[in-house]
Amino acid sequence: MERTGADIRFHDVSVTYPNGFTGLKGINLSIPAGEMVGIVGLSGAGKSTLVRTINGLVPITSGHITVGDHQLGGHGAAQLRGRELRELRSNVGMVFQSFNLAKRTTVINNVLMGRLYHSPAWRTLLGAWRNDDVELAMSALERVEIVSKAYEKASSLSGGQQQRVAIARTLAQRPMVILADEPVASLDPPTSHVVMRDLQRINAELGITVVVNLHFLDLARRYSDRLIGLRCGEVVFDGAGADADESVFENIYGRSLTAEDVLSSRGSL
Amino acid sequence: MTGAAVVLLVGITIWAGIGVQVDLPAIAANWRNATANIIQLLQPDYGFFPKTIPALLETLQMAVIATAVGSVVSLPLAFLASRATNPKPGLLTGVRFAMNMIRSVPDILYAAILVAVVGVGALSGIMALVLFNIGIIVKLVSESLDGEDLGAQEAALATGGSWPKANRAAMLPQILPSFASQVLFTFELNIRASTVIGLVGAGGLGILIDNVRSFFRYHELSLIILEILVLVLVLESASSWLRKKLV
Numbered sequence: 001m002e003r004t005g006a007d008i009r010f011h012d013v014s015v016t017y018p019n020g021f022t023g024l025k026g027i028n029l030s031i032p033a034g035e036m037v038g039i040v041g042l043s044g045a046g047k048s049t050l051v052r053t054i055n056g057l058v059p060i061t062s063g064h065i066t067v068g069d070h071q072l073g074g075h076g077a078a079q080l081r082g083r084e085l086r087e088l089r090s091n092v093g094m095v096f097q098s099f100n101l102a103k104r105t106t107v108i109n110n111v112l113m114g115r116l117y118h119s120p121a122w123r124t125l126l127g128a129w130r131n132d133d134v135e136l137a138m139s140a141l142e143r144v145e146i147v148s149k150a151y152e153k154a155s156s157l158s159g160g161q162q163q164r165v166a167i168a169r170t171l172a173q174r175p176m177v178i179l180a181d182e183p184v185a186s187l188d189p190p191t192s193h194v195v196m197r198d199l200q201r202i203n204a205e206l207g208i209t210v211v212v213n214l215h216f217l218d219l220a221r222r223y224s225d226r227l228i229g230l231r232c233g234e235v236v237f238d239g240a241g242a243d244a245d246e247s248v249f250e251n252i253y254g255r256s257l258t259a260e261d262v263l264s265s266r267g268s269l
Numbered sequence: 270m271t272g273a274a275v276v277l278l279v280g281i282t283i284w285a286g287i288g289v290q291v292d293l294p295a296i297a298a299n300w301r302n303a304t305a306n307i308i309q310l311l312q313p314d315y316g317f318f319p320k321t322i323p324a325l326l327e328t329l330q331m332a333v334i335a336t337a338v339g340s341v342v343s344l345p346l347a348f349l350a351s352r353a354t355n356p357k358p359g360l361l362t363g364v365r366f367a368m369n370m371i372r373s374v375p376d377i378l379y380a381a382i383l384v385a386v387v388g389v390g391a392l393s394g395i396m397a398l399v400l401f402n403i404g405i406i407v408k409l410v411s412e413s414l415d416g417e418d419l420g421a422q423e424a425a426l427a428t429g430g431s432w433p434k435a436n437r438a439a440m441l442p443q444i445l446p447s448f449a450s451q452v453l454f455t456f457e458l459n460i461r462a463s464t465v466i467g468l469v470g471a472g473g474l475g476i477l478i479d480n481v482r483s484f485f486r487y488h489e490l491s492l493i494i495l496e497i498l499v500l501v502l503v504l505e506s507a508s509s510w511l512r513k514k515l516v
Contacts (some may be wrong), residue, residue, distance in 0.1 A: 055427055090429030100424035105442035110421075113438050116430030124434045166424070173428055 005033035005209035006068030006091065006176035008054060013063035013073070015049055015233075023049035025233040026063070031226075033068075033176075036203040036210040038224030038241070040217060041252055046233040047213040051179050054211065055092040056085050067092065068176055090117035093170025093208075095199075097182040099162040103155035107146070107165050110154050111137040114172025133172075140171035144198055160191035167198055178202065180212040184219065189263055192216075196223045216263035217249060309487035310494070317489045321477060321496060327391055328473035329500075332459035335395050339402025340452045346403065347410035353422075354414055354436045372404035380466035394471035398459050405458070409451045413444045446512075453508040460500060 010029040016022045024046050031037055039047045052058040053065060056072055064073035070088040072080050080088060093114070101110045115133040116124060123129060141147040144164040149157060154165065163183060170178050180199060184192035196212075200223050203210045214220040220227055221241035229237030229244070229252035237248050250256055348354045349364040379400050383393035417440060425435035467475010474493060481489045 057423070057427060086429040086431060088429070089427055092427075094424065094427040096420065096424060098420055100420035102421040102439050102442050104445065109438070109442070113425050113430070114428050116425060116428050116434045116438060119434075121431075121434060124430075124437055169424070169428070 004176065005035075005207045007031060007033045007066075008177065008209060008211070009066045011064050011066075013053065013065055014061050015046075015053060015058060016061045023058070023233055024053070024060075027233075027235060029228065029235065029238070031209060031211065033209055034203070034207045035226060036200060036224045037212070037226045037228060038220035039211065039213045039228050039230060040215075040220050041230035042254070043215075045230040045252075047230055048181055049233075050230065051181050051211055051213045054177065054179055055089050055094060056080055057094075086117055090173055091176045093173050093175040093178040095163065095166050095170060095178065095180040095183045097185045099159070099166050099186075101154045101162055101165060101169075103153070105154060106151050107141070107154055107157070108134070108137055108150045110165055111140055111168045111172050114140070114169045117173075136174075137168070137172050140168040141165075143171060143202070144168050158191075159187050160194060163187065163191075163195050164198065167195070167202070171202070175208060177209045177211070180210070182213055182215055185215055192219065192263060199223070216261065217257070218262045218264055306487055310491045312488055313492040313495050314486075314488035315492060317492050318496075321474070321493060324474045324477040325496060325500075328460060328463045328467075328475075331391050331394050331398060331463050331473050332456055335398030335402055335459050335463075336452060336456045338395075339399045339455065340406055340448075342399070343403050343406035343410065344448070347407045347414065348436055348440070350407050351411040351414035353417060353419060354432070354440055356432055368404065368407050371400060372408065374400075376401040376462050377466055377469060380471040381469045384470045389470040389472075389476075391472035394463055394466050394473060394475075397466050397471055398462060401462060402455050402459065405455055406451055410444060410448055413447050413451075414440060417443050450508075450512045453511060457501065457504050457508065460497070460504065464497060 008029070008031040010027045013024055013027045014022065015024040027050065039050060041047050049058050053060050053072070054067060060073045062073070064071055066072075067088060068091065070080070070084070070091070072088070102113075109127075112129055112133060115129065115136065119129065119133060138147060138150065141150055144167050146161055146164050146168070149161065149165075154162065157165065167178075178199070183199070184195050187195060196219055199210055199212065202208060212220075212224065221244065224241060227237065227239065227241045227244055228235060229248070231252055231254060236252055237244060246257070249261075253261070346364065346368070349360065350368055352361060355361045355364070376397055380393060380397040383396050387393045387396065421439035421443070422435050425439040426432070430438065463471075463473040464475045464478060467473045467477070468479050470476060474497065478490065478493055481487075481493065
């Protein structure tokens with residue numbers, strides 16, 4: 001499963017929604033390959049928007065983004081379309097807050113979704129996956145230690161297990177980048193740590209660039225190399241987690257910290 | 270608000286009744302004319318049963334083939350007819366318009382036209398039923414799709430899958446149980462419909478019904494009705510058993 005990560009660069013990227021609201025304002029960022037980055041900020045600060053521009057789920061209004069050899073936007077904000085967009089997306093895995101699994105089918109079928117781009121249409125239509133693809137899916141499930149559940153219905157799994165299946169789905173893509181949009185917001189504290197540890201391990205062992213959008217500051221500081229703080233669509237902090245002290249966080253949040261911003265304050269049994 | 274709605278509904282119903290010239294006193298005065306026929310209908314001629322078997326089998330065969338062909342054709346059309354699975358507005362409108370047109374023609378009219386084109390018998394019946402099925406299944410399945418959670422589809426598109434692949438991987442498993450349920454329901458409807466389209470010659474029990482009715486052989490007609498009732502009851506329990514297994 002050897003694949004190196006891709007670097008991600010934002011060049012003066014802005015996103016304005018059709019209703020006129022500006023999600024991102026002139027973002028410039030350079031994320032080298034293999035880094036694990038945590039994005040923090042208030043709801044509505046642009047965290048989710050930032051993460052979703054990287055695989056084109058949110059179109060950018062101006063500027064451009066390079067992800068490895070791919071480019072989004074640029075030349076008068078011409079958007080990547082069709083096959084090129086799908087090729088970019090096949091190299092970028094995404095983990096969602098609500099897991100986004102196909103609940104009524106098996107775990108292995110969900111992981112095999114990671115091979116959709118690489119499989120011919122007739123194979124996906126009939127569900128006749130190649131043996132190599134099934135092997136890949138199985139080893140992805142092994143890596144997140146949930147291979148025994150391969151043929152169970154996805155809905156029978158717990159939240160934490162479903163999220164690990166979602167991570168396996170991204171691994172099946174053999175991606176250069178993994179994006180995670182609030183991956184632990186629906187999980188309890190111990191499970192949140194398990195999932196974040198999985199992402200950290202994947203970043204360390206496989207060299208995949210990981211960009212995680214997080215609500216809880218302590219998780220962000222503990223599991224990422226680098227922290228980016230967003231406020232009102234702009235970058236207000238960019239550095240190591242250790243350098244982020246109380247005043248920095250107050251700048252990001254525009255208020256002093258409360259217990260809601262920290263996971264460990266949710267208590268444990 | 271509710272009071273106004275009730276008054277409106279009652280008003281519309283009365284207006285409709287007047288327009289259609291519903292004549293309740295006439296029914297009260299004349300129902301005795303049907304007594305003789307009703308009494309005959311309550312006494313089925315069981316001896317007639319062997320003669321109904323070929324027609325019964327033909328109706329069943331027509332229903333099976335029409336359901337099979339109709340559901341296979343309808344499934345991809347349903348995906349094209351749903352906003353959730355078809356990202357192209359022009360194509361969506363076109364397919365929906367075509368489906369609305371197909372659905373607005375009554376099955377018996379399809380049967381009459383097809384009998385004139387293809388001839389009397391089961392083939393025209395099957396073709397009419399297939400068109401009838403497409404109208405129903407596409408509507409039910411596309412409305413199912415419209416109401417589905419799109420999270421898995423978003424994930425499938427994010428892996429680089431094209432729309433058809435994403436729909437196949439993420440949306441099809443979600444609606445498969447309700448699709449199966451709707452196919453079984455359509456099969457039941459086909460049994461009933463095939464008796465009606467037989468009136469214009471499109472095969473099955475319908476032709477037999479028309480024959481015995483026109484010769485005023487109500488005892489035999491009664492048996493046929495009883496057979497249909499039994500068939501529907503058997504299908505009903507088989508399909509609820511199957512539907513429970515599928516969820």
